[in-house]
Amino acid sequence: MRTHKKRLFSILVVLFFVFFITQKAYAMHISEGILPLKWAGLWFLVAIPFLIKGIFDIKKKASLTPSFKPLLGLIGALIFVISCMPIPVPTAGTCSHPAGTGISAILIGPIMSIFVTSIALLIQALFLAHGGITTWGADIVSMGIAGSFAAFIAFKILRKFNVSLFLSGFVAGLLADWATYITTSFELASALHGSKPIFSLFSTILVAFIPTQLPLGILEGFLTGGMIVFVYKRRPDILASLGVVKENGERIIKGGAKIIGILLISLFLFANSHSVFAGESAKWSGVDESVVEKVAEEHGRSAWTPFINTDQGDLLLFVFLLAGAAGGFVMGYNFRKLFAKKQDEKC
Amino acid sequence: MNTAIIETRSLHFIYPDGAPALNDIDLSIKRGEFLGILGANGSGKTTLLKLLNGLLSATKGEIYLEKEKIRSLDKDFLFSRVCTMFQNPDNQLFSPTVGEDIAFGPTNMGLTAEEVKERVDYALNAVGLPEFFARAIHNLSFGEKKRICLAGVLAMGPEVMLLDEPTSCLDPMGVSSIMRLLKKLNQEKGITMVMATHSVDLVPLFIDRVIILNKGKIILSGKPEEIFAQPQVIRNAKLRLPRIGHLFEILKKKDGFDIKGLPLTIGQAREELRQMK
Amino acid sequence: MLIEVFSDCFAQRKNYLTEVDTRAKMLFVATAISIILLSQHAYAPLVIFFLSLVFLLSIRIPAKVVLIRLVTPLGLAGMVFLMQIFFYGVTPIVRFNLWGMHLIGYKEGLLSGSLIMAKVIGATSLVVFLSMTTPVNKLFNAARWFKLPNTWIETAMFTYRYIFVLLEDVIIIRDAQKIRLGYKGVMRSLKSLGELAGTALIRAYDQSLSIYEAMVSRGYNEKMFITYTGKFKCADMLASFIFVAILTLLLALNIYFK
Numbered sequence: 001m002r003t004h005k006k007r008l009f010s011i012l013v014v015l016f017f018v019f020f021i022t023q024k025a026y027a028m029h030i031s032e033g034i035l036p037l038k039w040a041g042l043w044f045l046v047a048i049p050f051l052i053k054g055i056f057d058i059k060k061k062a063s064l065t066p067s068f069k070p071l072l073g074l075i076g077a078l079i080f081v082i083s084c085m086p087i088p089v090p091t092a093g094t095c096s097h098p099a100g101t102g103i104s105a106i107l108i109g110p111i112m113s114i115f116v117t118s119i120a121l122l123i124q125a126l127f128l129a130h131g132g133i134t135t136w137g138a139d140i141v142s143m144g145i146a147g148s149f150a151a152f153i154a155f156k157i158l159r160k161f162n163v164s165l166f167l168s169g170f171v172a173g174l175l176a177d178w179a180t181y182i183t184t185s186f187e188l189a190s191a192l193h194g195s196k197p198i199f200s201l202f203s204t205i206l207v208a209f210i211p212t213q214l215p216l217g218i219l220e221g222f223l224t225g226g227m228i229v230f231v232y233k234r235r236p237d238i239l240a241s242l243g244v245v246k247e248n249g250e251r252i253i254k255g256g257a258k259i260i261g262i263l264l265i266s267l268f269l270f271a272n273s274h275s276v277f278a279g280e281s282a283k284w285s286g287v288d289e290s291v292v293e294k295v296a297e298e299h300g301r302s303a304w305t306p307f308i309n310t311d312q313g314d315l316l317l318f319v320f321l322l323a324g325a326a327g328g329f330v331m332g333y334n335f336r337k338l339f340a341k342k343q344d345e346k347c
Numbered sequence: 348m349n350t351a352i353i354e355t356r357s358l359h360f361i362y363p364d365g366a367p368a369l370n371d372i373d374l375s376i377k378r379g380e381f382l383g384i385l386g387a388n389g390s391g392k393t394t395l396l397k398l399l400n401g402l403l404s405a406t407k408g409e410i411y412l413e414k415e416k417i418r419s420l421d422k423d424f425l426f427s428r429v430c431t432m433f434q435n436p437d438n439q440l441f442s443p444t445v446g447e448d449i450a451f452g453p454t455n456m457g458l459t460a461e462e463v464k465e466r467v468d469y470a471l472n473a474v475g476l477p478e479f480f481a482r483a484i485h486n487l488s489f490g491e492k493k494r495i496c497l498a499g500v501l502a503m504g505p506e507v508m509l510l511d512e513p514t515s516c517l518d519p520m521g522v523s524s525i526m527r528l529l530k531k532l533n534q535e536k537g538i539t540m541v542m543a544t545h546s547v548d549l550v551p552l553f554i555d556r557v558i559i560l561n562k563g564k565i566i567l568s569g570k571p572e573e574i575f576a577q578p579q580v581i582r583n584a585k586l587r588l589p590r591i592g593h594l595f596e597i598l599k600k601k602d603g604f605d606i607k608g609l610p611l612t613i614g615q616a617r618e619e620l621r622q623m624k
Numbered sequence: 625m626l627i628e629v630f631s632d633c634f635a636q637r638k639n640y641l642t643e644v645d646t647r648a649k650m651l652f653v654a655t656a657i658s659i660i661l662l663s664q665h666a667y668a669p670l671v672i673f674f675l676s677l678v679f680l681l682s683i684r685i686p687a688k689v690v691l692i693r694l695v696t697p698l699g700l701a702g703m704v705f706l707m708q709i710f711f712y713g714v715t716p717i718v719r720f721n722l723w724g725m726h727l728i729g730y731k732e733g734l735l736s737g738s739l740i741m742a743k744v745i746g747a748t749s750l751v752v753f754l755s756m757t758t759p760v761n762k763l764f765n766a767a768r769w770f771k772l773p774n775t776w777i778e779t780a781m782f783t784y785r786y787i788f789v790l791l792e793d794v795i796i797i798r799d800a801q802k803i804r805l806g807y808k809g810v811m812r813s814l815k816s817l818g819e820l821a822g823t824a825l826i827r828a829y830d831q832s833l834s835i836y837e838a839m840v841s842r843g844y845n846e847k848m849f850i851t852y853t854g855k856f857k858c859a860d861m862l863a864s865f866i867f868v869a870i871l872t873l874l875l876a877l878n879i880y881f882k
Contacts, residue, residue, distance in 0.1 A: 031697030033669070033747030034704060034740060037661040055775045066844075067836035070441070073782025074790070074828040074835075080783065081790045082821055088813055103821070119780045123787070126755040126763075127632065129693045129748055134657055192704065194712050194736075201711060208703055219814065226818020231825055238829050402837055423843050431841045437789045438834035443761030443781055455843030483636055483759060485788035503842065 028184040028213065029124065029139050032132025039191040044137030047118070050145055054115030061112075072108070076116040079104050080123055083130075087219045089212070096212065098220040101143050102151035102176030103227060106169065107242050110148040117144035142183035150179035151224075163256025165232055165245065166225040173224025177217035181209060352378040352413060352507060352539055353399060353429070359407035360394055360563075368394040370563045372408070376507070376541060381533045383550050383571075384543040386560035387585035392543035393434075395560070396509045399541065400431045427456050430505035434512045436492035445471075445487075445495050446480040452503040470498035474528060490521040497528070508532075510542040514549065522546075526553050548589045551575070551611035559584050575611055591616050634756040639683040641757040645860040646766040652867040653754045659874050660746045666739050668874050669746030675870065676749035685756055693752050694745060701744040708737030760784050786831070794824050 035043070062068045082100040089096045100120070104113040118140045124130040131139045151172040158168040189202035232239055239245045358372035369391045376382055386392045397403040398410060401417050410417045417425055430452075433439050442448035446467055453466045471477050474494040479487075487495065493513065500508060513529065514522040530553050533540045542554070550557055551571040559567040559574060561584035567574045575581065575592050588596060592611045598604040604623075610616040635642065641649075660669045680690055713730025720727060754763075761784070764777050798820055801807065806816035836844075 028700070031700045031744050031748065032657070032751055033660060033697075033743035033745070034701060035661075037658060040661070051776070055773050058775055058779075066840075067833060069778065070782060070835040070839065071829065071832040073779050074786050074832045076779060076783030077786040077790045078824055078828045080787050081794055081824055084791070085794075085817060085820065087817060088810060103825075107825075115776070116779070116783070119776070119783050122780070123760070123784060125751060126760065129696045129751065132697070132747060133653075133751055134661060134747065188704065192708070192740075196711060201707065204707060204711065205703075208707070222814045223817055223821060226815060227821040227825065230819050230822030234822070235826050235829075238826065397837075400841060402841060422840075423845075426841055426843050431838075433834070433838055435834065438831060439838040441782065441785055441835050441839065443759075443764075443785050447761070451839075451844075452842040455845060483632070483761070484785065486633075486636060499842065 028142065028181050028209070029121070029131030030135040030142075030184060030187065032125070032129070032135055034188070035135050035138055035191050037134070039187075040134040040137060042137075043135075043141050043187065047114075047137045047140040047145065050111065050114045051118060051140070054111050057111050058115065072112065072116060075104055075108060076119045079116055080120040082223075083120065083124065085223075087216070087223065089215050089219065096216045096219060098173075098216070098223055099143050099147055099177055099180055101147035101180070102173040102220065102224050105148035105152040105176065106155050106172055106224070106228065106244060110145075110152040113148035113152070114140065114144035117148065138184075138187045142180045142187060146179040146183040147176040151176035158256060158259070159245075161256060161259050163259055166229045167256050169225035169228035170221035172221075174217045174221035176224075177213070177220045181213040181217070182206065185209065349377050349379075351375045353541075354411045354414075355399075355408065356411075357408040358398065358405050358410065360391075360398060360403065361406045368563050369398070372563075372565060374558065374565070376539060377556075378506075378539055379533070379537050381530065381540045381553060381555045382542070383554035383557040384541065384560060385545065385547065385550065385557055385584075385586060386543070387545055390560040390584070391563040392545075392560055393511055394563075396431060396511050396541070396543055400429045400509050401425045402431075423456070427452075427503055428505055429507045429509065430500035430503050431509040432496050432500050432511065432513060434515055436489070436496045439496045439499065440484045440492060443483060444480075445476075445482045445484060445498075448484060448495065449499045449502050452499060456503060466502040466504070467498075470502035473501055473532070474498045490517055490524070493517065493521070493525060494528075497525070501532070505538065507539045507541065510540065512544055513542060514544065514546055522549070529553070545586065547581075547586055551589055551592075551615075559586070561585075571611060572609065576609060595619070632760065634683075634685055634689075635759045637683070639757075641679060641683050642759075644757075644863045646758050646762045647769060648860050648864045648867065649754060649758055650763070650766055650770075651864070652871070653750045655867075655871050656750050656874070657747050659871060660743050660750075663739070663743065666742035667877055669739075669742040671874060671877070672746040673742075673749045676746075676753040679753060680756060683757070690749070690752055690756075694748055697744050697748045698741070701741050705737035705741050708740065709733040712736055786828075789831070790824055790828060793827050794820060797823055 058068070058072065079100040082103060083097055085098065087096045087098060101113060101117050104116055107113075108116070118136070121131055121136060121139050121143065122133075125132050125136060125139075154175045155168050155172040158171055163171075185202055185205040188205055189198050193201040228239070228244075232245060236245065353374075353376040355372050355374040358369055358374070360369040361367050372395065384392050384395060394403065398405055401420075401422060404418065412420060412425065412429065440448050442451060449467045449470050450463050453463045458466065467480070468477070471479060474497050476491065476494055476498070479491070479495070484492065484495070497513075508529075510529070513525055517525065526549055529540055529542070532538050544550075554571060557567075557569065557571055557574050558565050559581070566584060567577065567580055575588055578588050578592075578596060581588060587593065589611050591613060592609050595604075595606055595610050595616065599606050599609075606619060606623075608619075610619045656672055660672060663669055677687070677690060681687060709729045710727055710733065713732030713734075713736075715731040716728045717731045717734065718729040761781065764781050764784070768774070768777050801816045801820065805812075807813045
């Protein structure tokens with residue numbers, strides 16, 4: 001390529017980077033048209049069972065509390081309105097928009113949160129071109145399923161440890177956003193990686209969106225925590241009737257930072273030991289490849305193929321998924337045992 | 348025509364949090380009349396309306412619809428005969444379009460699709476908005492929303508309409524237009540109107556009989572000219588005389604004018620002034 | 625801020641596109657999007673984009689409004705485009721150093737990235753077309769005809785209706801906060817936003833109770849009845865025929881250029 005063409009191309013690339021990074025950071029809806037048809041269909045298949053469960057749960061709840069249906073509709077409207085609120089992002093100098101799924105998960109539980117998120121997402125796709133109709137399924141999985149469950153589980157666990165309302169809400173909002181971001185990156189990587197290993201694209205997308213998504217998560221955390229505290233102070237009956245808190249006697253702001261610290265450190269150690277960014281090593285070759293392997297080859301001793309070659313296709317990913325599923329199953333099965341004692345004490 | 352359609356006997360209501368709302372209310376609403384419930388904010392007007400239409404159950408006492416206790420009446424039957432128009436139209440218009448919202452009540456009454464359509468058209472014509480069937484509700488002005496609310500309850504074909512501050516937040520033209528509409532429905536269709544309001548100026552123009560509520564009790568009851576003849580009681584209830592009435596009260600008491608009775612409307616005032624000429 | 629390019633006002637107008645039966649339009653959009661997603665070349669998506677634009681301009685929708693709506697999805701698409709250039713392909717077309725990193729751009733990546741951008745533009749323009757020619761309540765009514773669950777549709781219609789009410793309230797409260805310097809500085813802004821969201825929740829909750837009372841007073845028995853969706857008219861048949869012809873042409877183009 002001639003020098004002037006190269007220069008022009010470089011300028012274009014830099015301009016693109018600047019333009020797209022300074023775009024309003026939305027909580028990662030996948031634009032219409034990005035996902036191939038079969039991937040779009042796959043994510044719909046993943047989302048549908050949750051929506052069906054949601055319908056059953058709503059029917060059951062509405063038969064006990066008939067005023068629940070209008071409330072659900074209004075929470076859907078609330079989520080949409082919250083996702084329209086602009087939050088100033090100090091690092092990027094632009095405005096972001098929160099997802100809001102963390103809030104709905106705390107208020108009505110994850111399954112119904114997925115349900116109302118699906119409605120809010122469709123309206124966002126139609127009116128604001130955030131997300132799309134074919135990518136609706138994928139967005140339900142990332143924002144609805146991942147976001148809601150991450151927020152709900154985090155909130156419930158922290159509340160069990162008597163962490164303050166603000167901090168519990170903060171962590172829930174934060175994790176809802178980051179879970180959405182990680183899931184969306186995975187959805188994109190799985191659909192677009194082509195012949196290259198999925199991990200390299202996955203980690204690249206993760207890294208590329210850090211400047212916008214990392215601060216957005218923190219901001220959403222503040223929004224969620226602040227909102228819960230505000231409502232608790234003004235109208236604790238609302239949170240009590242939704243089953244979020246007891247009507248009084250809750251720790252509001254301070255309390256529980258130590259536990260969060262412990263959890264964060266454990267998470268950090270876990271992430272490091274599994275090298276989530278292992279894919280990054282493909283970009284920069286280390287001493288092993290550039291020196292040791294070359295020398296070995298020159299001396300007629302080339303590297304053997306490993307017995308279990310995790311670089312084959314998506315084998316490594318599959319192994320992680322298995323480990324995660326097994327761990328999740330064990331945790332879920334034993335979860336009750338963690339708290340059964342408290343119930344016995346009450347008796 | 349003058350028989351009572353709704354009666355209350357020793358009606359008491361206390362809110363679940365212990366706040367007393369209504370105390371020993373004995374009320375008799377005559378068929379076809381336009382009754383006004385006047386009272387300041389917090390006097391219990393809205394609570395009384397909610398009791399009359401069965402949304403709330405009395406703590407003590409009874410309410411009768413044509414001699415039958417409303418406690419024992421089928422709720423669907425009650426709601427189709429005693430309809431309510433609430434203060435905030437956004438709370439009452441919950442369908443996306445006008446046609447769908449007006450159709451809500453008649454459909455729930457079990458009417459066929461043709462009958463529902465007839466009722467909707469009739470209601471839209473009655474409120475003067477015949478071409479609004481397909482309009483989206485969120486695009487309507489406040490006044491139009493109020494009229495559609497009215498259409499929604501009219502389509503159910505009620506005998507009694509309970510109206511909670513129907514003129515609040517309307518501009519002067521909107522106020523007079525909706526009041527004229529209500530009066531017309533009352534006179535031409537014979538619908539009994541029970542209107543809760545604190546707009547005293549409307550009372551002598553449209554209302555046949557008034558009760559005044561103060562802190563959950565009825566302190567005065569009668570025709571407008573009877574109750575406004577006791578200005579002190581009115582003021583104790585945090586209300587006032589209609590402007591015309593207040594003017595003539597001042598002219599009588601402070602400026603020594605010889606005025607018979609107390610004119611309450613512009614028409615009555617003109618008549619009085621002509622006689623003084 | 626909040627009502628950016630809410631296309632609902634356009635969908636409420638009366639023109640030849642809004643009069644076409646919703647189901648025909650939905651089928652058209654669904655088929656066209658499928659064609660776009662299955663395209664191997666950028667022709668079909670771009671043709672569809674121009675077609676949508678032409679349709680929208682013919683009903684006097686300002687081009688600026690349409691293009692603004694297309695900019696939003698381009699953010700993510702652009703990122704994907706860049707990644708495709710640098711991570712996908714075997715034929716390098718450019719090498720350069722950026723902040724000490726040695727980057728190689730591939731020809732195949734550029735082509736596939738461009739295809740993705742074209743797909744995003746084409747598919748989004750179809751969604752814009754649908755949202756600007758069809759009021760949302762008609763979309764939900766048509767969804768009922770397509771057998772989507774009642775519970776979902778009822779809740780969706782409620783949500784749609786009350787978005788506007790809540791949005792108005794939120795704008796008023798936000799302005800009230802603004803004029804009292806509620807958004808001065810980042811920490812203050814965050815606190816105000818939390819209070820804004822909290823107030824919105826309180827309003828939403830209280831409103832839901834009032835709505836329920838109003839519904840009960842009108843005989844609500846846990847089923848929201850939605851009126852009929854209407855029969856297909858001659859004009860709809862003609863419109864459907866034209867749509868199918870266009871789509872068949874595009875499909876043929878797609879196959880021909882493979």
